[in-house]
Amino acid sequence: MGEPHDHHPALDALPLAVDTRPSVLDQFTIDETGRPGGRPRGVVHPTGLEEVLAVVGWARDTRTPLICRGAGTSLEGHLLARGDELIVDLSQANSILEIAPADFTATVQPGVTRATLNAATQHYGLQFTVDPGADASLGGMAATNASGTTGVRYGGMRANVLALQAVFADGTHARLGRAVHKSSSGYDLRDLLIGSAGTLGIITELTVRLHPIPEWLRSLRISFPTVAAAVDAAVDMLGAALPVSRLELVDAVSIAAINAYRGTAHAQAPALFVDLEAGSAAAADADEAEIDRIARGHGALDIALARTHTDRYALWEDRHNLFFALKARYPGHRFLVTDTAVPYSKIAGAVATATRLGAELGLEASVAGHIGDGNVHAVVPYTEATREAAQQFSDRVVRHALEVGGTATGEHGIGLTKKRYLREEHGPAADLMTAIKRTLDPLGLLNPGKVLDA
Amino acid sequence: MGEPHDHHPALDALPLAVDTRPSVLDQFTIDETGRPGGRPRGVVHPTGLEEVLAVVGWARDTRTPLICRGAGTSLEGHLLARGDELIVDLSQANSILEIAPADFTATVQPGVTRATLNAATQHYGLQFTVDPGADASLGGMAATNASGTTGVRYGGMRANVLALQAVFADGTHARLGRAVHKSSSGYDLRDLLIGSAGTLGIITELTVRLHPIPEWLRSLRISFPTVAAAVDAAVDMLGAALPVSRLELVDAVSIAAINAYRGTAHAQAPALFVDLEAGSAAAADADEAEIDRIARGHGALDIALARTHTDRYALWEDRHNLFFALKARYPGHRFLVTDTAVPYSKIAGAVATATRLGAELGLEASVAGHIGDGNVHAVVPYTEATREAAQQFSDRVVRHALEVGGTATGEHGIGLTKKRYLREEHGPAADLMTAIKRTLDPLGLLNPGKVLDA
Numbered sequence A, B: 001m002g003e004p005h006d007h008h009p010a011l012d013a014l015p016l017a018v019d020t021r022p023s024v025l026d027q028f029t030i031d032e033t034g035r036p037g038g039r040p041r042g043v044v045h046p047t048g049l050e051e052v053l054a055v056v057g058w059a060r061d062t063r064t065p066l067i068c069r070g071a072g073t074s075l076e077g078h079l080l081a082r083g084d085e086l087i088v089d090l091s092q093a094n095s096i097l098e099i100a101p102a103d104f105t106a107t108v109q110p111g112v113t114r115a116t117l118n119a120a121t122q123h124y125g126l127q128f129t130v131d132p133g134a135d136a137s138l139g140g141m142a143a144t145n146a147s148g149t150t151g152v153r154y155g156g157m158r159a160n161v162l163a164l165q166a167v168f169a170d171g172t173h174a175r176l177g178r179a180v181h182k183s184s185s186g187y188d189l190r191d192l193l194i195g196s197a198g199t200l201g202i203i204t205e206l207t208v209r210l211h212p213i214p215e216w217l218r219s220l221r222i223s224f225p226t227v228a229a230a231v232d233a234a235v236d237m238l239g240a241a242l243p244v245s246r247l248e249l250v251d252a253v254s255i256a257a258i259n260a261y262r263g264t265a266h267a268q269a270p271a272l273f274v275d276l277e278a279g280s281a282a283a284a285d286a287d288e289a290e291i292d293r294i295a296r297g298h299g300a301l302d303i304a305l306a307r308t309h310t311d312r313y314a315l316w317e318d319r320h321n322l323f324f325a326l327k328a329r330y331p332g333h334r335f336l337v338t339d340t341a342v343p344y345s346k347i348a349g350a351v352a353t354a355t356r357l358g359a360e361l362g363l364e365a366s367v368a369g370h371i372g373d374g375n376v377h378a379v380v381p382y383t384e385a386t387r388e389a390a391q392q393f394s395d396r397v398v399r400h401a402l403e404v405g406g407t408a409t410g411e412h413g414i415g416l417t418k419k420r421y422l423r424e425e426h427g428p429a430a431d432l433m434t435a436i437k438r439t440l441d442p443l444g445l446l447n448p449g450k451v452l453d454a
Helices: A009-013 A022-029 A049-062 A114-124 A138-144 A189-193 A227-239 A252-262 A281-297 A309-320 A322-329 A344-360 A384-403 A419-426 A429-440 B009-013 B022-029 B049-062 B114-124 B138-143 B189-193 B227-239 B252-262 B281-297 B309-320 B322-329 B344-360 B384-403 B419-426 B429-440
Strands: A042-044 A066-069 A086-089 A096-100 A105-108 A161-167 A173-176 A202-209 A216-223 A244-250 A271-278 A302-306 A334-337 A366-370 A375-382 B042-044 B066-069 B086-089 B096-100 B105-108 B161-167 B173-176 B202-209 B216-223 B244-250 B271-278 B302-306 B334-337 B366-370 B375-382
Touching: A009 A049, A022 A042, A049 A066, A049 A086, A049 A161, A049 A202, A066 A138, A066 A202, A096 A114, A105 A114, A114 A138, A138 A202, A161 A189, A173 A189, A173 B419, A173 B429, A189 B189, A189 B429, A216 A281, A216 A309, A227 A244, A227 A271, A227 A281, A227 A344, A244 A252, A252 A309, A252 A322, A252 A366, A271 A281, A271 A309, A281 A302, A281 B281, A302 A309, A309 A322, A322 A334, A322 A375, A334 A384, A344 A366, A344 A375, A344 A384, A375 A384, A384 A419, A419 A429, A419 B173, A429 B173, A429 B189, A429 B429, B009 B049, B022 B042, B049 B066, B049 B086, B049 B161, B049 B202, B066 B138, B066 B202, B096 B114, B105 B114, B114 B138, B138 B202, B161 B189, B173 B189, B216 B281, B216 B309, B227 B244, B227 B271, B227 B281, B227 B344, B244 B252, B252 B309, B252 B322, B252 B366, B271 B281, B271 B309, B281 B302, B302 B309, B309 B322, B322 B334, B322 B375, B334 B384, B344 B366, B344 B375, B344 B384, B375 B384, B384 B419, B419 B429
Parallel strands: A042 A086, A066 A086, B042 B086, B066 B086
Antiparallel strands: A096 A105, A105 A202, A161 A173, A161 A202, A216 A271, A216 A302, A244 A271, A244 A366, A334 A375, A366 A375, B096 B105, B105 B202, B161 B173, B161 B202, B216 B271, B216 B302, B244 B271, B244 B366, B334 B375, B366 B375
């Protein structure tokens, strides 16, 4: 890397300015997976539909594959190049086209990030709820069907994207869905694009749902003697139809890392972080009491309650800093994060399996999970010496999830790293996916080799 | 009709008992649309996957198209035959295969109806929430992406089907999705099948979400001086993030019909019917007070509140009897029901447009709507003499909805009757739908001519 790169003659025909500086292109050869990627041929920065159409026309003419990217926060190798691709960086297609507060919708270009959108909608009392942690772009979030901590109440991208505009490999573009809350009109191409990781089309516009910012919020951190008790309490909260908007499990290893990093002295035990939303103070009081009752019924060791904005922020800071706490605890390590989702009744078993597998493989696994979605993230720090063990850990965690009826990826996507599980998870439906890919992208121009081999 | 029918020789090769009695087949030539259908070749009643596979194998060998049906409650001609089809009646594939209360899921065959499922889940404190009115089959509800009154809180079928098993036109079968609350694994074929009206595959099994039956419920009927005031109040309730689980608009004409049918004396004015769910009595009290405050702020004329099960049931009986009330008011008439959905800010305009168009065309239009979804049903009674006017009414209501960014069908589906609007609504995306249909069903064996001409 770093040496001059053969200039691809087709680049001269590109209707957009293309950057081919080796120092720039080398940035696209690495990502969170730690896998080496190839150096792409160049990178372009289209600002909207017309420029994307021009790039796709050029790609068809020159048979050059395209990799689209937004904020570049993929965790599963979605953006790694083989070497023959052009990177289509959509971060400059970043206009908020319309906020329609009366319709609870916003229409944006794909490069708009969720924080940017929320900054623009908050003075209407509205929020875009999907929160994967990173300040990802909305186009990228749609491409991976991202979700995160608020999925338990608001769902992920699939529940929050009403309509898309996309450019297809044949050079056409179309609107998929309309900006209404409900439709039974025709085939659901919108959801086909969502989660397709840029392999079926390029998202050039999104209309998303906005939700009211609740007036009354309460947050709780509740420690439990065991993971199983914490999970049972969480499921009982769901069973009581309480308006929880976040329901996060953090295991004892994670709490130890947080205590060390933040100087806190929380009980070194599994904990739930809970957000509760209500339409009035009285309703919030009543729901909070019910959560307290359920938690104590499952042997809660300690219940911390935050009612003010300041206190709530401080309580959640522990959870938000978890990854930094782990990085501090394991200096010089890389981190592998699993992303399985399982039925509720299998969550405690999935956490126990991750802990056990970590011990067997000589890795210190910690677990955090979006309980309301059954989505379990096991995190293992690794070095070059333990990279292979970390890969084995991931593989065995995924196979366990598949065995108990779960999915290899709850919210990160298949990308490159989880491709080997696609057929195991979907069986013959994987052939239908391939058939659809070949129908919509017969030349293999769109993010080839991701999700499917096709 | 009624005379003997040429026996199709291929029927002799059918691996299942086939009914070809004219009196039976003639039942399949009529439906709610009032359009005449052809008499199908026969009807079979498979009881599960293996028999469906056998029928599809036969259909491939003999090039005989298939029309699948559940409870037969389609409103848009989904089930009307041309005359060369075999009817695949799935109402005998009606086993509840598993209820998993700890996972909040149930797995059923497609012929199970929603009432049957709810009867089985209620003693676990769980409910299947999608309620389109009719006691439809779950397979049929998935095929049309049905929703109904509870969509505002729980979403429609798309939000409540976790996984499907389906048989495809090539004779294979596959599972689409897994029984987890979240996945980003591969292309979303589950949602491609949902709403495809039996044109892409035959649903042979569904795993659906169950939701806790709330402990605390309140119902309100609130009259307003105008439709616009009622809609504004409804949107403010959504904006206040109140836990409403039903939010129904009924116009003054509908109230008049209800009063005449039920002997009630409700103010002859537009009304909202509201259900409110809470986790505690105190929360319910608080939320109820907030709804009262919002309603009065929009000039509510009258607020009826029901807190007990008996009172709630009585209050909703008015709404549930609306269609019977209209039938009683217009004896000897048929009814045309529109199904557009529009952005919230366009609801009042859509209702006013329907009322005005009815008057222009000499029809007495009434309107009921699922406000939380922007889904507006205008109902016009018609006779043979006014059939043409009713069709014009429907056409102009749909075109108005499309002009303001809405959809031709919120929950009934395209079927046969709304096919003419598919391209108008979706533009070039209609070509993608056709391409997908041809990929998955190249011989045109599955419900041909529905949704698409393909």
